[in-house]
Amino acid sequence: MRVGLFVPCYVDAFHPEVGQATLELLERFGCEVEYPFDQTCCGQPMTNTGCHKESKATEELFVRNFKDYDYIVAPSGSCVNHIRNNFDAVAQTDDVKHVREHTYELVEFLHAVLKVDGFPWAEFPHKVALHNNCNALRGLNIASMTELREKKFSKPRDLLGMVKGLELVDITRPDECCGFGGTFSVFEEATSARMGQDKARDQAKSGAEYVTSSDSSCMMHQEGCAKRLGLPTKYIHISQILNGERV
Amino acid sequence: MSIDNQAAPTTPAGRTNDGAPANLTHGAGASVTMPARGPEPQPRGAIIRGNRPIDQQEAARRFMAAPEHLAMHDQRLWDLRQKRDGQKEIIEEWEDLRQLASDIKTHTLTHLDTYLEQFEKNAIANGVKVHWAKDAAEHNSIVAEILRSKNAKSLIKSKSMLTEECGFREAMAEAGVQVVETDLGERIQQLDNENPSHVVVPAVHKLRTDVAEVFAKTLGSDPNNSDVSYLTEQQREHTRPLILKADAGMTGCNFAVAETGSVVVCTNEGNADLSANTTGLHIVSMGIEKIIPNLNSLAVFVRMLSRSALGSPITQYTSHFRGPRRGAEMHIVIVDNGRTDRLGLEKFWTSLKCIRCGACMNTCPVFRRSGGLSYGATYAGPIGLIIDPTFNRHKYSTLPFSSTMNGSCTNVCPVKINIHEQIADWRQVLAENHEIPAFKKSMMKAAGALLASPKLYRASLPMADSALRHLPRFVLYNKLNTWTRGREMPHVPKETFHQWYKRTRGMDGKKK
Structure with a gap:
């Protein structure tokens, strides 16, 4: 299973450890994970402000980066929600549809797609x-x-x-x-x-x-x-x- | 309408800072403990500057700067939300009822002409005189004319958001008619010359001490006595004679039943009955969207309304007015006031399903922290954000941005209006019609260009050794520099994920 890792802009800049943990976790479960180098953002900041036209090019870039993966996984429900439910500044081509349908937030990916049944390496006594x-x-x-x-x-x-x-x-x-x-x-x-x-x-x-x-x-x-x-x-x-x- | 005058901030007058109020008995509705230094002044609503866009954030900031008001308001409305949640758990078919209520509204709104004509025919057969008003001015002049024909100089009325929309009290003042509100909360707001801050609990933003001050000024009660029983009694003693001597009565309308030609009004104080039955003249002010097909559908809404609004199974009074009492007259004024235009808005027409329960306001974390008057419009909170711009797109252009679009409003809506999605849709409409500030638009243009170019984007990121105190422009716009007013900056790590990946995995991800 080829998984494209999407690391949202604020995770990239402020919480790289979240991207690292997500990458390692997916690899622990046997996913073949790639991080497309030209990724930036999902376009949500502009759409969120009503500026759909301004997010079109960003959404197109996102699709170019991720269209070839079986799944796209991101450690952020907010970005995934944008892609799945509000990603409509771009024309709805087959590539766009594929990306929208196969982008998952990490928790739901582990839960619904990988159906994991344990994290034997994890311990958090807090x-x-x-x-x-x-x-x-x-x-x-x-x-x-x-x-x-x-x-x-x-x-x-x-x-x-x-x-x-x-x-x-x-x-x-x-x-x-x-x-x-x-x-x-x-x-x-x-x-x-x-x-x-x-x-x-x-x-x-x-x-x-x-x-x-x-x-x-x-x-x-x-x-x-x-x-x-x-x-x-x-x-x-x-x-x-x-x-x-x-x- | 009097929004412009009423919502203007006024310096609270007659405040005494000479110690605690004499009586601190906590009765029903009592809220927070009084501080020793005297009552906290009531924060006022948005400053209205003609047609300029409302600055909701400015008014919200003043509301949040009044800790007792903020705490009381947030807690009181959150309590209503929790009671509503409790009711929903009791009704096994709750979600089916929501769907049914929504479907009935869809059906009725798409057959409005049929049902309105059926309603009119049946109402006339019941002996009611039916009038049609295309807008607020026509509504007000029709009512003024009815009153003039009866030589009525005073009018008692129950709470009605439609009459707020129409600027009715001000119009009546000009026509020389004395209006007395019979809903307690609405009466408080009338005496304070302020709009209702909430569709169901109009004075919910006021502390007892605020009410004591209003009553002291207008009714001559003891300014230092904020005991709720005392205040209620004072108001009753003052208003009851006005009600008994009134020449005419008016009510709003929660539901208009087409098959019977009757109107249904739901209250907890019984004041609609008082307004309708005390005089020989009952005028009903009704929006065209209040129509429902029949009594069976009414049953669905009656089960939803009070549960959603206050978390009580039903209002104390559900009054059906079918026709005039013997020797009396009943009129119904059916009002459009922009509703058919709204019905034509593809993305926004379902906002006409609203039954004015206020559940979206109670659950809205922004509303609870800023107060209904901060919106500077007839309708506040989530439903207001999607209705107000249909009245004035420029003046209310800022309101759809006073939301985090968290979606709780949509979930509590008893008629399943997709409120938070419509908020997002309004943002798009406003942005595309140049109704968002130029700096916002240019910021978004710049962000869009930056984020569409991996090279420019990477170059804009703060380097570990330099811009530690600066957040990337695309996340937190430095120019505004608002982040740190109430929050600390996030820690900026030594390298981005991107850099880490390149360093440890290589460009192709193969290095390990």
Whole structure:
């Protein structure tokens, strides 16, 4: 199985360890992983701001980079949601359709495609709070949603449950958006920061030593808020825990 | 409409800072503990500057700078959301009901002409006089004319978002008619010369102490007594005589049933019945989208409305008004006011399904932290973001950006309006019609060009040894430099993933 690794821009720049963990994890499960060198971004920042035309060339580049892979995997639900559900600045050619249908967020790829049943190398003896990115939750459906009357499930919880020593703790408003919101975090800075601070306080109150998520973007924002408030909570991407990182 | 005047910030007058209020009894609706230094002034809504785009963020910032108001507002609305979640768990067929409600609305909105004519015919047969108004001005003048013909100088009314849309109270003031709101929250807002901040709980942004101040100024009550029972009693003593002496009554309409020609109004205070039945004249103000086919479909909506809005199984009163009482008159004014235009908008017409439950506001993390008046429009919160631009695309062009598009609103909507997707669609419409700020547009153009070119993109990234204090422009726009106002910068690692991969794996990924 040939897998194209997509490392979103902020992961590339700020959290290279997340890209590394994702790469190694996929290789542990026998995937033949390649990292196309000319990749940049999925186009979401422009589309998110209403500027679809401005994201067209970026989306086209993305397709050129990834059209030849069986699957495309990214450690970010937000970017994958954009590709799968909002990638419409480009003409919908067969290549585009292939890319849209075969791009997976890491957790759902492990859960639904590789159907993994364990991470024998992983051990994380800590209290951990889970944060689901809103796009991963409501766009990709990686877990059941508190607003809907549906059967409870959570793909990230299933995976974390296979990690030795890891104890999941609950926060009071699990589905509440943390306020990152892409360009919202910059253009509507005050509301964004306030939401992030409220989220960070909720996480700290839960007794969690670590917060984990399949999205670095939310956590970059949350971590910045937690630090500003002087909270001790640490943030770690789910790929690192599943890849057996010791802290 | 009076938005322009009403939402303007006013300096809270008559504040006393001479210690805690005398009575701190916590009754129903009591919220936060009072501080010793005196009440926190109420943050006011968005500053309205003619037709200029609303600065929601500016008003939100002031709201968030008032910690007691913020904490109360967030907690109160989150409680409603949780109660709503509780109700949804009790009803096994909840999601089917949402789909059914949505389907009924789709059907009705695509057969509006048929059902409206059926409704009119049946209402007339019931003895009701039916009027058609194409816009707010026509609505107001029709009502003014009905009142003039009856020589009515005072009007009691129940809460109606449509009359807010129409600037009704201001129009009546010009026509020399005294209007008294009979919904408690709406009455508070009327006395404070402020718009409702929420479609269901119009004064939810106010603390008890704010209400005490409003009543002290307008009703002459004790400014230091914010006990809810005391305040309610004061208001009742003052307003009840006005209600009993009124010449005419008005209600809104939650549902208009085509097969019976009747209108249904849901309240918790029974004030619609008071408004409808106290005088010999009942005027109903109704938007064309309120129509539903029959009583069977009404049952679906009645099960959803209050559960979604307040997390209670049903409103205390579900009043059916079929025709005039003996010796009385009943009029229904059916209003368009932009609705048929909205019906023609391919991506946005389903916003007409809205039953005004406010569930999207209660769940919206942005709304809970900024207050309904920060939107500077009749409709606030998620549903407001997709309706307001249909009234004025320029003035409300900023509102669809006051959202993280997290999608919770869509999930709680009882008629399944894809609110967050429509917010995204509005952003596109606004960007393509030059209704977003030029700096934003040029930033996006630059970002788009950069991200489409691997070479330029790589060159723009901060190098490990130099630009540590600068984030890449494509993620966090340096020019604005807003990130660090409320957050710390992320740590910038020594090398990017790209560099690490090249160093450890080589260009072809083979090196190990």
